[in-house]
Amino acid sequence: MKIHTTKNYDAMSREAAKIIAAQVVLKPDSVLGLATGSTPLGLYAQLIDKFKNVNLDFSETRTVNLDEYQGLAPTHPQSYRFYMDENLFSKINIRPENTHLPDGLAADPVAECARYDALIRSLGGIDLQLLGIGHDGHIGFNEPGDAFVNNTNLTTLDERTIEANKRFFASAADVPRRAYTMGIGTIMAARKILLLVSGEKKADILKKALFGDITPRVPASVLQLHPDVTVIADKAALSAL
Numbered sequence: 001m002k003i004h005t006t007k008n009y010d011a012m013s014r015e016a017a018k019i020i021a022a023q024v025v026l027k028p029d030s031v032l033g034l035a036t037g038s039t040p041l042g043l044y045a046q047l048i049d050k051f052k053n054v055n056l057d058f059s060e061t062r063t064v065n066l067d068e069y070q071g072l073a074p075t076h077p078q079s080y081r082f083y084m085d086e087n088l089f090s091k092i093n094i095r096p097e098n099t100h101l102p103d104g105l106a107a108d109p110v111a112e113c114a115r116y117d118a119l120i121r122s123l124g125g126i127d128l129q130l131l132g133i134g135h136d137g138h139i140g141f142n143e144p145g146d147a148f149v150n151n152t153n154l155t156t157l158d159e160r161t162i163e164a165n166k167r168f169f170a171s172a173a174d175v176p177r178r179a180y181t182m183g184i185g186t187i188m189a190a191r192k193i194l195l196l197v198s199g200e201k202k203a204d205i206l207k208k209a210l211f212g213d214i215t216p217r218v219p220a221s222v223l224q225l226h227p228d229v230t231v232i233a234d235k236a237a238l239s240a241l
């Protein structure tokens with residue numbers, strides 16, 4: 001595991017953008033696993049900048065996102081499809097048909113999970129998976145539990161996650177209770193993993209994830225077992241180490 005310390009959020013975003021840009025240049029048809037939330041917004045802005053100013057070419061790139069809320073349409077402003085279109089896809093030259101997320105409106109959740117796993121397999125797996133970490137140690141929406149779940153699954157969000165994500169909704173009651181998430185097995189099968197962490201509020205959970213016991217109670221701790229993880233964290237996020 002490599003840990004890069006940056007002085008702040010902007011520097012973290014710039015470092016991350018260099019790694020993703022290198023991946024896309026070296027393998028233009030890379031399969032990028034993408035994340036949403038606050039953490040990658042600066043990175044996505046940097047990638048848009050590289051597309052506009054240094055012609056970083058996404059025309060062959062494929063993407064699979066980690067998760068999507070159940071019950072939200074792609075046009076819902078808080079759906080992760082909307083977030084991705086708004087914050088990245090519509091601003092670079094990626095082909096819309098090459099971008100994938102679980103379908104929040106799928107009628108049959110079991111079939112939707114199987115479809116998503118089959119899709120990732122059909123793309124040849126994930127070359128580089130971008131991750132953030134939740135305050136409870138979740139990656140994707142794999143919440144703390146008794147066992148690591150391997151495959152894409154429909155999960156019930158923790159109260160802590162609902163609390164953390166209510167800032168995007170009118171109230172906590174509006175946050176969907178369930179979400180599709182890529183499983184831990186799929187994330188761990190990615191050839192490279194890039195974990196971004198910013199801010200003092202993540203310091204304690206980051207310390208547990210990187211140096212504590214490997215346990216499904218702290219889902220991100222499983223990353224200690226992956227052979228190619230790069231963590232880019234700002235000083236505040238590393239302040240508990």
Ligand code: F6R
Pocket residue numbers: 034035036037038039040066067131132133134135138139140141
């Ligand atoms: C989002 C995702 C989540 C977030 C995590 C941190 O696609 O997979 O695991 O990365 O909840 O969220 P932020 O970045 O908002 O602190």
